[in-house]
Amino acid sequence: MDYLNFSGKTVLVVGGSSGIGNAISHAFLDAGAKVHVWGTRASAADYAADAGSDMSGLNYDQMDVSDFAAIEAYTPPFDSLDVLVCCQGLVLYNRAEFKTAVFRQVVDVNLNSLMACAEKFHDMLAAAKGSVILVSSTAAFHSTRGNPAYNASKTGAMGLTRVLGDAWARDGIRVNGIAPGLVDTKMTKVTTDNPERLAGALEGIPMRRLGRPEEMGTVALFLASPMASYILGQTIPVDGGGIL
Known part of the structure; x- marks a missing residue:
């Protein structure tokens, strides 16, 4: 049995337009799935000049995930959904997150929107x-x-991830997570473009290298596949041993 064959499956990757999300999108696309992605820009063409953004073969829609009413009102261009990947993310530097309004902005994108997306597609899943x-x-x-x-x-x-895994198992939905370590993407440039900071970060990683976005993609394939059929509510660190 080809456990990693997703032919005939439909996948939505929120935040699939760049970085880790884009790599996950292409992992599912290469495995045969029809892949839809959400991003923040008006069209897929707006990512053409970005390193780490390959929109070929992907079906694109613009979505502001901090607008929960927009998520609820969204009419999907698919009738069924087999896999939902929530890979949206925001980080703001220079101590901006210590301001209440900014704190709320980041939490809305990184956490609250996960629940909004999961709720939106619960019935399809x-x-x-x-x-x-x-x-x-x-x-x-x-x-x-x-x-x-x-x-x-x-x-x-x-x-x-734990709570939805527990609550939605009775509905036949498996919920799991991925916890990437330091992966070479646009979001980590504050570290990877600073030689001193990068050297210090690599010292804390036993494998002594950055993660690659495609390495997150293969873990996503595993978690969505029958190989992970008895894994529920777990978040897998994928970090070269950085939290050992």
């Missing part, structure tokens, strides 16, 4: 006996000194 994958971060396992909202939201995403 239940009908398909499908899978939800929430992408958090290994930041949930340690302090991120300058980013309280990012840390709190990613820690909350792990808790939401």
Whole structure:
């Protein structure tokens, strides 16, 4: 049996227009799925010049995930959904997240929108006996000194994974998560473009290298596949051993 064959399956990757989400989108596309992605820009063409954004073969819709009414009002261009991946993310630096309004903005994107997306597609996923994958971060396992909202939201995403896994198992939906470590994407440029900061980060990773976005994609395929049929409510760190 080809456990990683997703032919005939429909997948939605929220935040699938760049970085880890884009790599996850292409992992499912290469496995035969019809893949839809949500991003923040008006059209897929608006990502053409971005490194880490390959929109070929993907079906694109614009969505502001902090607008929960827009999520609820969305009319999907598909009649069924087998896999929902929530990979949206926001981090703001220079201690901006210590301001209440900014804290709320980050938490709305990184945590509250996960619940809004999951609720929106619950019935489709239940009908398909499908899978939800929430992408958090290994930041949930340690302090991120300058980013309280990012840390709190990613820690909350792990808790939401457990609770939805428990609550929705009776509906036939498996909910699990991925916690990436330091992955080479646009979002981590604040570290990867700073040689001193990067060297210090790599010292804490036993494998002594950055993660690659496609390595998150293969874990997503596993979690959505029959190989993970008895895994529920778990968040898998994918970080080269950084939290050992």
